[in-house]
Amino acid sequence: MTTTAPPRPDDAGTSPGDVVAEAARRRTFAVISHPDAGKSTLTEALALHARVIGQAGAVHGKAGRRGTVSDWMDMERARGISITSAALQFSYRDAVVNLLDTPGHADFSEDTYRVLTAVDAAVMLIDAAKGLEEQTMKLFAVCRHRGIPVVTVVNKWDRPGKDALELMDEVAERTGLTPTPLTWPVGIAGDFRGVLDRRDGSYRRYTRTAGGATIAPEEVLSAEAAATREPEAWAQAREEVELLDETSGAHDQELFLSGETTPVLFASAVSNFGVAALLDVLVDLAPAPAGRPDEGGVPRPVDAPFSAFVFKVQSGMDAAHRDRLAYVRVCSGVFERGMVVTHGPTGRPFATKYAQQVFGRERESIDTAYPGDVVGLVNASALRVGDTLYAGRAVTFPPLTTFAPEHFAVVRSLETAKHKQFRRGIEQLESEGVVQVLRSDRRGDASPVFAVVGPMQFEVAAHRMAQEFSAPVHLEPLPYTLAMRTDEESVAGITASSGTEVMRRSDGELLALFTTKWVMGMVRNGKPHLTLEPLVAAQLA
Ligand SMILES: Nc1nc2c(ncn2[C@@H]2O[C@H](COP(=O)(O)OP(=O)(O)OP(=O)(O)O)[C@@H](O)[C@H]2O)c(=O)[nH]1
Ligand SMILES: [Mg+2]
Secondary structure, three states, rough: OOOOOOOOOOOOOOHHHHHHHHHEEEEEEEEEEOOOOOHHHHHHHHHOOOOEEEEEEEEOHHHHHHHOOOOOEEEEEEEHHOOOOOOEOOOEEEEEEEEEEOOOOHHHHHHHHHHHOOOEEEEEEEEOOOOOOHHHHHHHHHHHHHOOOOEEEEOOOOOOOOHHHHHHHHHHHHHEEEEEEEEEEEEOOOOOOEEEEEEOEEEEOOOOOOOHHOOEOOOEEHHHHHHHHHHHHHHHHHHHHHHHHHHOOOHHHHHOOOOOEEEEEEHHHHHOEHHHHHHHHHHHHHHOOOOOEEOOEEOOOOOOOOOEEEEEEOOOOOOOOOOOOEEEEEEEEOOEOEEEEEEEEOOEEEOOOOEEEEEOOOEOOOOEEEEOOEEEOOOOOOOOOOOEEEOOOOOOOOOOOOOOOOOOEEEEEEHHHHHHHHHHHHHHHHHHOOOEEOOOOOOOOOEEEEEOOOOHHHHHHHHHHHHHOOOOOOEEEEEEEEEEEOOHHHHHHHHHOOOEEEEEEOOOOOOOOOOOOHHHHHHHOOOOOOEEEEOOOOOOO
16 A cells, blocks of 8 residues: 655745645545435545545444544444544645545534635535435535535445436526536446546446445446447436436536536445545645635735634544644645744734644644645644634634524533533533533533533533543533523513523623523513524524
């Protein structure tokens, strides 16, 4: 096996021209989809094809492929789902790829949303048997809203599924994006032999490997050879592509970048079919980083002095060290390890002594990074999700939206002697955005309230409190389902009604909690002078 570490350009004498060139070869994208469509499996297959890992997890994982590189948390491995997003950086051809594998479950959609603020493109997976699912639709909407170009991958073609043309109709009708397939399957779903490359009419024929653990050999045949090799399947693919030519046009780079079309590829992540084609498409078609708009909407060009923002904070990646990693996306300039930058929110200097390149849970020191790169800053306790860092001319990037919580539970320590660990754990989970934490004088500091978008966040928080912070907790659900922003003047007026409570979130925001929408409506209609504002229009929640 050949292992290629991403080339680390020599940082000596970097000129602005280098920054532009380095940014131009970055591809930073997220893999997104409804739960279980195969994001982590595809992530691993992409790493396998870029030859940064030698074998996919199939041979190691006993129950399915639980050992994917991006699912490293013990809860993820135990359940076979992704709970938190993971970053991988590797080089492929002349490009440096920053890939973010996101969790599909709606309960973790805030994490996915934060990742989508840090990428330039998205790979959307569709399960061939299921077509467009609920979370897929929400994600398409977020990408449209944020102007993120989407490459669509119809995955699991090795399994019986829908008709390919039908799937294209579904995409066109339900997402409003025109699908422009670059490849077309040869063999119906469940009988995946290869793809017809629409760009040159050739046949890429795939061969299975044991357990899909290694790269699937690929043979490129001419149309004539394909017709001899697979008379029926090839003829059907040709026929379908002719029909397709009438409805969806060829790929158009401008329409793709402006979010009107989505290139489509067919794949089987688990057998590594179609993965090489996807990597090439990402390098050839996905956009390179461009200047990121600041708070006022003015882009900071990629060759401006260094700037970055924190889109994720994660601790507990390394049980032995218990460190805390802030993931930043570089937006402009050159990052050099050790440089002292300014922490936007406080204006204080921030030293970047411990900077790392991330590969799932593996990390190694890096010296230089460029726009588009994801850098892990270790033990950066001052950094919170959404913070801007910069050198030279000041910049503030727009804050990241927090979702409106819909589930609430009082947290109590099961072991009173461990109040220190209890406090530390809660502070940590809060700063990572695993949960929002609410407090009130009435409930006191020993019983804060966790507020979440989805109940699985409670499980993750409780698990981590016990495992990472040795502070086992009991969660007692509260009957509220709705939170609105309010102010001091309105508190008495709100809490006069039953089914309400007002608590302060750790960012200072006062939140009014209601058992039902109906209760909230009653309060608002009865006392229209009270301040009650929706928290965010959360497209994903
Ligand atoms: N047959 C088949 N199974 C696949 C394919 N890709 C993934 N799977 C299986 O589908 C299941 C889910 O795969 P994951 O990669 O964990 O899916 P995911 O999208 O990352 O799931 P979440 O992160 O939890 O949303 C696993 O059992 C995979 O082995 C594929 O191409 N074909
Ligand atoms: Mg996953």
